[in-house]
Amino acid sequence: MSDARVDREAVREEEMAAEQRYLNVLYGKLDDLRTETTQRLKATLRDSGGPPQARTERDISTRMYTDKLNQLSSVEHGMCFGRLDLDGGETFHIGRIGLFDEDNEYEPLLLDWRAPAARPFYLATAAARDGVRRRRHLKTSWRKVLDYEDEILDLDAAEQGSDLGLAGEATLLARLDARRTGQMQDIVSTIQAEQDRIIRAGMNGVLVVQGAPGTGKTAVALHRAAYLLYTFREQLSKRGVLVVGPNPTFLHYIGQVLPSLGETGVLLSTVGGLYPGITATGAESARTAEIKGRLSMTDVLTAAVRDRQQVPRDHVEVTFDRESLQLKRKDATAARTRARRTRRPHNLARRVFQDEMFKALTLQVGERLGLDLLDRRDLDEINVELRADPEVTRALDELWPELTPQHLLDELLSSPERLATATAKVLDDAERDALLRPAGAPWTPADVPLLDELAELLGEDDAAERAERERQEREELAYAQGVLHIMEQDEEIADEERLRVSDVLDAELLAERFRTSSDLTAAERAAEDRTWTFGHVIVDEAQELSEMAWRVLMRRCPSRSMTLVGDVAQTGALGGASSWDDVLDRYVQDRWKLAELTVNYRTPSEIMDVAAELLSDMDTELEPPKSVRSTGNLPWAQQIAREDLNTELPQLVSEELDEVADGRLAVLMPADLLAEIGPGLAEALPEAVVGTRPDDLESPAVLLTVDEAKGLEFDSVLLVAPEVVAESSDRGLNDLYVALTRATQRLGIVHCGDLPPGLARSFE
Numbered sequence: 001m002s003d004a005r006v007d008r009e010a011v012r013e014e015e016m017a018a019e020q021r022y023l024n025v026l027y028g029k030l031d032d033l034r035t036e037t038t039q040r041l042k043a044t045l046r047d048s049g050g051p052p053q054a055r056t057e058r059d060i061s062t063r064m065y066t067d068k069l070n071q072l073s074s075v076e077h078g079m080c081f082g083r084l085d086l087d088g089g090e091t092f093h094i095g096r097i098g099l100f101d102e103d104n105e106y107e108p109l110l111l112d113w114r115a116p117a118a119r120p121f122y123l124a125t126a127a128a129r130d131g132v133r134r135r136r137h138l139k140t141s142w143r144k145v146l147d148y149e150d151e152i153l154d155l156d157a158a159e160q161g162s163d164l165g166l167a168g169e170a171t172l173l174a175r176l177d178a179r180r181t182g183q184m185q186d187i188v189s190t191i192q193a194e195q196d197r198i199i200r201a202g203m204n205g206v207l208v209v210q211g212a213p214g215t216g217k218t219a220v221a222l223h224r225a226a227y228l229l230y231t232f233r234e235q236l237s238k239r240g241v242l243v244v245g246p247n248p249t250f251l252h253y254i255g256q257v258l259p260s261l262g263e264t265g266v267l268l269s270t271v272g273g274l275y276p277g278i279t280a281t282g283a284e285s286a287r288t289a290e291i292k293g294r295l296s297m298t299d300v301l302t303a304a305v306r307d308r309q310q311v312p313r314d315h316v317e318v319t320f321d322r323e324s325l326q327l328k329r330k331d332a333t334a335a336r337t338r339a340r341r342t343r344r345p346h347n348l349a350r351r352v353f354q355d356e357m358f359k360a361l362t363l364q365v366g367e368r369l370g371l372d373l374l375d376r377r378d379l380d381e382i383n384v385e386l387r388a389d390p391e392v393t394r395a396l397d398e399l400w401p402e403l404t405p406q407h408l409l410d411e412l413l414s415s416p417e418r419l420a421t422a423t424a425k426v427l428d429d430a431e432r433d434a435l436l437r438p439a440g441a442p443w444t445p446a447d448v449p450l451l452d453e454l455a456e457l458l459g460e461d462d463a464a465e466r467a468e469r470e471r472q473e474r475e476e477l478a479y480a481q482g483v484l485h486i487m488e489q490d491e492e493i494a495d496e497e498r499l500r501v502s503d504v505l506d507a508e509l510l511a512e513r514f515r516t517s518s519d520l521t522a523a524e525r526a527a528e529d530r531t532w533t534f535g536h537v538i539v540d541e542a543q544e545l546s547e548m549a550w551r552v553l554m555r556r557c558p559s560r561s562m563t564l565v566g567d568v569a570q571t572g573a574l575g576g577a578s579s580w581d582d583v584l585d586r587y588v589q590d591r592w593k594l595a596e597l598t599v600n601y602r603t604p605s606e607i608m609d610v611a612a613e614l615l616s617d618m619d620t621e622l623e624p625p626k627s628v629r630s631t632g633n634l635p636w637a638q639q640i641a642r643e644d645l646n647t648e649l650p651q652l653v654s655e656e657l658d659e660v661a662d663g664r665l666a667v668l669m670p671a672d673l674l675a676e677i678g679p680g681l682a683e684a685l686p687e688a689v690v691g692t693r694p695d696d697l698e699s700p701a702v703l704l705t706v707d708e709a710k711g712l713e714f715d716s717v718l719l720v721a722p723e724v725v726a727e728s729s730d731r732g733l734n735d736l737y738v739a740l741t742r743a744t745q746r747l748g749i750v751h752c753g754d755l756p757p758g759l760a761r762s763f764e
């Protein structure tokens with residue numbers, strides 16, 4: 001070994017030892033914090049009894065310490081991943097949380113990656129150094145330093161750098177090459193500059209992130225949630241952040257990212273999951289879902305509600321006080337007009353309708369008894385008696401019933417007559433038939449925006465409840481201000497990490513916590529409340545949402561503080577978006593910003609070349625992304641006759657499984673084919689499952705429809721019957737493009753008929 005090499009090895013060992021010593025200090029600090037927090041939690045839990053005020057304070061402390069402990073545990077792995085050496089000789093270690101040295105004037109021991117001072121770790125380049133001399137990426141396993149990569153930011157480096165301007169290239173490539181586990185990992189140690197700019201963009205307004213497959217849109221969206229929660233903690237911990245994904249499997253796939261960044265205050269949901277009390281598990285055709293997603297469904301639902309505001313053909317007879325009374329068409333029509341003119345939701349306007357009808361009926365009874373013999377008090381008494389009469393109220397309920405969204409929608413979709421009335425102006429016969437289904441059928445994801453719309457149209461008659469709630473809220477707020485004052489006096493709490501209680505809680509938040517009398521986070525409370533409005537909403541695969549789904553999300557976010565990530569070239573849903581303008585014009589006109597991601601981290605160039613060829617056949621002006629790596633594995637295509645799939649596919653899948661070793665393989669195919677051959681294939685291969693549950697992604701091989709694979713990734717993908725995928729809908733080529741771009745290493749294609757032209761060119 002040359003002397004120079006020996007020297008380099010020695011320096012390296014010394015550096016590793018120094019980093020290990022520093023890591024020991026950091027983990028020592030982490031352990032101290034954990035012990036301290038555990039002790040406080042225990043003391044709080046031990047301290048039982050006392051007046052209700054003391055108990056509420058305890059609930060808050062319990063929550064605070066439990067959250068803190070969860071955060072301290074979740075950041076254990078890879079807690080410190082980088083270091084910045086500045087021109088002036090200063091060094092900073094960067095990690096998942098901030099740690100401070102309280103014995104030394106709270107000097108930072110570890111900078112939270114989201115802190116402004118940590119930003120050059122992601123942005124500094126040799127050409128724009130921002131005072132950074134060296135950037136170090138640390139590779140650790142649990143508490144041990146395994147390796148490091150240094151980038152010296154000088155002009156030599158500027159000349160040698162890759163044209164994609166990657167930071168920490170070796171560390172990044174090692175991460176990208178690693179086998180997948182079925183769960184998305186955070187990218188906090190290797191965020192690239194174009195991604196960092198989006199993660200840290202301001203919170204106001206709508207930001208659209210357009211990016212081709214694998215450019216890190218999902219990763220960026222999740223890290224942005226963590227960044228916003230850190231930077232705007234006070235605002236967001238009250239209203240919470242909502243992250244919307246396309247289906248439960250995808251939510252499971254991304255579910256670990258935010259906890260691993262120490263953030264738990266985010267509600268992850270599909271649009272179908274946003275109606276408390278409804279589990280939308282029903283299935284329906286893409287066409288039916290598309291019709292339900294059209295904006296014109298608002299007219300259908302409005303008509304359906306009006307259809308429940310009836311007047312008698314002539315009159316309805318009821319018996320009151322042993323005499324016959326008439327609910328007359330003329331009176332009912334006038335009452336209905338009056339109620340509708342209030343423009344209140346149906347259930348609230350119902351009271352106006354009833355008031356008018358009781359007035360008319362009182363007059364009828366009065367006329368019979370002789371109006372000149374009755375004074376105001378007598379008439380009021382008659383009115384009260386009429387309101388208490390079951391037969392009269394039943395007859396009025398028939399005309400203008402109190403309705404729930406569930407009841408109305410179920411009746412509407414299962415009644416050809418009601419459906420015909422409500423849809424007369426907007427749907428043709430075939431579309432109407434596509435909506436019809438049996439009464440009591442399970443709710444589907446596309447029903448949820450309809451239920452939400454109906455909840456708005458129907459409203460709840462909760463005036464008394466609301467007044468009582470407002471009174472309680474005023475009392476609780478006053479009380480919370482008092483508690484906050486007392487807690488601020490508590491030196492022990494005020495000391496913790498230099499955070500005063502009032503930095504993380506304010507009176508309003510405290511009052512909200514008291515109100516629930518339990519210790520739910522904003523996200524947990526939001527999940528139970530249909531009318532909850534969020535501080536920020538992030539939508540992934542945003543191109544898939546229907547117009548009706550957008551209405552739900554816009555209602556949940558009146559501030560329009562939103563991040564929408566997606567790719568209009570991947571739109572598969574028939575009612576999804578072809579352009580961001582079309583989606584947003586209605587809500588924010590042109591007041592939205594577009595950010596683009598251009599580098600593909602997932603798909604190697606060999607596979608991306610195939611996908612790019614297909615993209616050129618699609619009706620889009622989008623550019624294919626640049627892949628950061630190539631693997632040398634060329635995609636392959638093989639023709640198998642349709643009737644031989646059952647016998648030949650198991651062998652192919654088995655061979656691919658051998659190739660990916662302990663990684664993950666997906667076999668993607670059209671839905672009908674999966675229903676037909678999936679179970680047999682899974683039976684023939686013990687490692688394979690037909691993906692029905694979200695955690696099926698963690699098995700070595702999973703069989704999915706192309707639609708289900710949206711947003712996911714696997715080491716290897718076997719795509720079966722691409723020619724059927726391409727032909728199966730107007731957006732078949734988009735679906736095919738999605739399927740081709742799921743693999744991180746290998747792609748195989750099995751076709752039964754001719755390959756679609758955009759694919760055939762790659763395999764000639």
Ligand SMILES: Nc1ncnc2c1ncn2[C@@H]1O[C@H](COP(=O)(O)OP(=O)(O)OP(=O)(O)O)[C@@H](O)[C@H]1O
Pocket residue numbers: 172175176185186187190191192195211212213214215216217218219220567570601602710711712713741
């Ligand atoms: N800076 C990065 N460092 C390490 N890995 C990254 C980085 N950016 C993206 N990745 C990885 O690249 C893969 C693709 O990222 P992601 O799923 O977020 O892309 P996407 O744009 O949402 O893709 P699609 O539109 O196809 O769903 C993931 O494995 C992600 O962890």
